Amino acid sequence: MITARALSRTFQTRTGTVEAVRGIELDVAAGEIVGFLGPNGAGKTTTLRMLTTLLVPTAGEATVAGCDLRRDPVGVRRQIGYVAQGGAAYAEALAGEELVDQARLYGLPAARAAEQARILFTQLDLDGLWKRTCKSLSGGQRRRLDIALGLVHSPALVFLDEPSTGLDPQSRANLWNHIRRLREDLGTTVFLTTHYLDEADALCDRVLVIDHGTIVAAGSPEELKRSINGDAVLLTLADRAHAEDARRIVAALEDAGSPATDGNQVQVRVPHGASVLPGLLRDLDAHGIGLAAVEVRRPTLDDVFLSVTGRSLRDDSLVA
Amino acid sequence: MNLLRETWVVFVRALRLSLRNPVWVVIGLIQPLLYLALFGPLLKRVVEAAPSLPPGDAWKIFVPGLLVQLGVFGTSFVGFGLIAEYRAGVIERMRVTTAHRVALLGGRMLRDVLVLLVQAVLLTAVAIPFGLRTSVSGALLGVATVGLLGAAFSALSYAAALRLKSEDALAPLLNGIAIPLLLLSGILLPMTLAPTWLQRLSDLNPVKHIVDGLRALFRGDVASTATMWGLVDTIGLLVIGLYVGTRTFRRESA
Ligand SMILES: Nc1ncnc2c1ncn2[C@@H]1O[C@H](COP(=O)(O)OP(=O)(O)OP(=O)(O)O)[C@@H](O)[C@H]1O
Numbered sequence: 001m002i003t004a005r006a007l008s009r010t011f012q013t014r015t016g017t018v019e020a021v022r023g024i025e026l027d028v029a030a031g032e033i034v035g036f037l038g039p040n041g042a043g044k045t046t047t048l049r050m051l052t053t054l055l056v057p058t059a060g061e062a063t064v065a066g067c068d069l070r071r072d073p074v075g076v077r078r079q080i081g082y083v084a085q086g087g088a089a090y091a092e093a094l095a096g097e098e099l100v101d102q103a104r105l106y107g108l109p110a111a112r113a114a115e116q117a118r119i120l121f122t123q124l125d126l127d128g129l130w131k132r133t134c135k136s137l138s139g140g141q142r143r144r145l146d147i148a149l150g151l152v153h154s155p156a157l158v159f160l161d162e163p164s165t166g167l168d169p170q171s172r173a174n175l176w177n178h179i180r181r182l183r184e185d186l187g188t189t190v191f192l193t194t195h196y197l198d199e200a201d202a203l204c205d206r207v208l209v210i211d212h213g214t215i216v217a218a219g220s221p222e223e224l225k226r227s228i229n230g231d232a233v234l235l236t237l238a239d240r241a242h243a244e245d246a247r248r249i250v251a252a253l254e255d256a257g258s259p260a261t262d263g264n265q266v267q268v269r270v271p272h273g274a275s276v277l278p279g280l281l282r283d284l285d286a287h288g289i290g291l292a293a294v295e296v297r298r299p300t301l302d303d304v305f306l307s308v309t310g311r312s313l314r315d316d317s318l319v320a
Numbered sequence: 321m322n323l324l325r326e327t328w329v330v331f332v333r334a335l336r337l338s339l340r341n342p343v344w345v346v347i348g349l350i351q352p353l354l355y356l357a358l359f360g361p362l363l364k365r366v367v368e369a370a371p372s373l374p375p376g377d378a379w380k381i382f383v384p385g386l387l388v389q390l391g392v393f394g395t396s397f398v399g400f401g402l403i404a405e406y407r408a409g410v411i412e413r414m415r416v417t418t419a420h421r422v423a424l425l426g427g428r429m430l431r432d433v434l435v436l437l438v439q440a441v442l443l444t445a446v447a448i449p450f451g452l453r454t455s456v457s458g459a460l461l462g463v464a465t466v467g468l469l470g471a472a473f474s475a476l477s478y479a480a481a482l483r484l485k486s487e488d489a490l491a492p493l494l495n496g497i498a499i500p501l502l503l504l505s506g507i508l509l510p511m512t513l514a515p516t517w518l519q520r521l522s523d524l525n526p527v528k529h530i531v532d533g534l535r536a537l538f539r540g541d542v543a544s545t546a547t548m549w550g551l552v553d554t555i556g557l558l559v560i561g562l563y564v565g566t567r568t569f570r571r572e573s574a
């Protein structure tokens with residue numbers, strides 16, 4: 001559905017050249033839900049704007065929905081939908097009319113456009129807001145209208161740029177279901193960007209991690225997590241004076257990674273966290289090291305993110 | 321065929337937005353009416369006292385000038401609306417559709433021309449009780465010319481707006497162009513009253529010839545050279561406007 005080779009985009013600014021996207025390689029199969037995960041400024045939006053014909057790449061090639069990006073942009077547009085990060089509805093316009101007009105611009109006849117718009121209003125929980133001006137909608141309602149604007153012509157491939165920003169948990173879950181239904185019922189291919197690890201984990205068949213304009217990791221959430229060497233064992237000590245002793249003990253565990261300490265907490269990665277725990281607890285006890293809490297964490301996408309980018313996407317992450 | 325359909329969709333949407341918030345339409349209309357009521361009587365005296373003025377009474381000189389002013393000023397500022405739409409992501413949203421880029425411009429231009437024509441007809445009709453006496457055909461041709469003129473300035477305004485993408489840059493640009501154009505066009509007083517150097521300068525201004533053409537039309541000189549030059553200049557501006565406008569809308573990431 002999408003193949004991109006060495007796709008790049010640089011911007012000239014007053015302060016110099018910005019290499020927003022540097023040689024991205026992409027292969028997305030029909031019917032896949034692919035997540036594009038990366039920190040602010042990684043190049044997600046720029047990549048999407050190139051793939052949706054809004055921005056001409058400075059280098060590289062891409063085929064989107066069977067059409068060459070450079071030679072047949074109209075062919076690409078015919079088959080894709082795009083939900084921009086910054087929204088798409090005009091403040092003064094009526095929500096329902098914006099949606100119908102968008103469908104009409106995609107070539108739907110008036111009656112079908114109206115019907116399609118009504119269906120999406122119901123599916124995205126916008127019932128009763130048809131005659132409201134867009135400026136009078138709440139942030140989440142407007143975001144759902146943006147999403148409807150990108151889906152109204154039932155495209156075979158949709159690009160969603162951070163679709164769930166500003167949505168409450170229930171709307172987010174509803175959106176995820178909607179996206180899954182699109183794939184199941186219509187075979188729609190979905191390419192979305194997100195900052196939310198749980199979203200990538202729960203929704204995406206495959207995750208691409210992008211940083212500084214290049215893809216630094218790719219795979220299903222399971223594969224990516226498996227690539228992280230083992231589980232994290234996190235000990236919270238009763239007394240931080242024992243941190244050094246505890247560190248030495250966990251470092252001696254079989255196949256353990258190098259432990260990290262932070263105050264009274266010690267974290268280490270081991271292949272099978274749960275099975276080393278009994279022995280470890282006995283050892284610690286034998287050395288007179290009291291514990292306030294023990295936690296074994298399966299690897300998360302944030303661990304993946306951390307290991308490939310050196311940064312965390314979570315703001316509450318504790319030990320590096 | 322698709323182009324026409326898409327232009328229609330953009331036009332209806334734009335018109336709906338104008339009607340929902342008609343403040344600008346109304347302001348654009350009140351302004352020339354104020355000129356008519358507050359400046360017209362003054363002008364009448366001047367015209368009576370100046371033998372060098374072209375034939376025709378004061379209203380036949382003044383109303384065509386007001387119409388051209390409406391055509392130039394009324395439509396020059398439509399770019400601000402486009403910048404607001406751009407900010408909201410509307411332009412980008414329309415650019416990812418299969419709609420022809422020219423439809424995105426053309427639909428909006430049609431709305432501007434329609435609004436302008438309504439204003440122009442109203443202005444001309446209101447001038448009749450003030451004392452305007454003119455032939456219906458001359459007035460209709462005059463109003464139609466103003467419509468074409470408005471189309472040209474609407475296209476230019478959209479092109480400038482889409483290139484600048486900033487109200488702060490667009491406002492000085494528009495004022496910097498529109499005000500000299502109007503001052504050098506003899507809109508309020510015919511350029512025949514001006515010293516020679518000013519007349520020569522104004523001869524370079526297409527808007528001046530359009531005003532002259534419109535005045536000839538209102539006098540009933542439909543087949544005069546003034547009418548012809550006015551029309552030629554109007555069409556010239558329209559061609560430039562359409563060229564610059566479509567080029568801008570077709571540009572990457574415009
Ligand atoms: N029009 C532009 N001119 C100059 N630089 C730009 C432009 N658009 C993007 N950039 C730069 O390119 C880089 C990538 O931007 P991009 O918007 O693709 O990031 P992103 O991954 O979408 O980030 P976010 O998560 O914040 O949305 C950034 O450094 C940004 O400042």
Ligand SMILES: [Mg+2]
Pocket residue numbers: 044045046085161
């Ligand atoms: Mg972005």
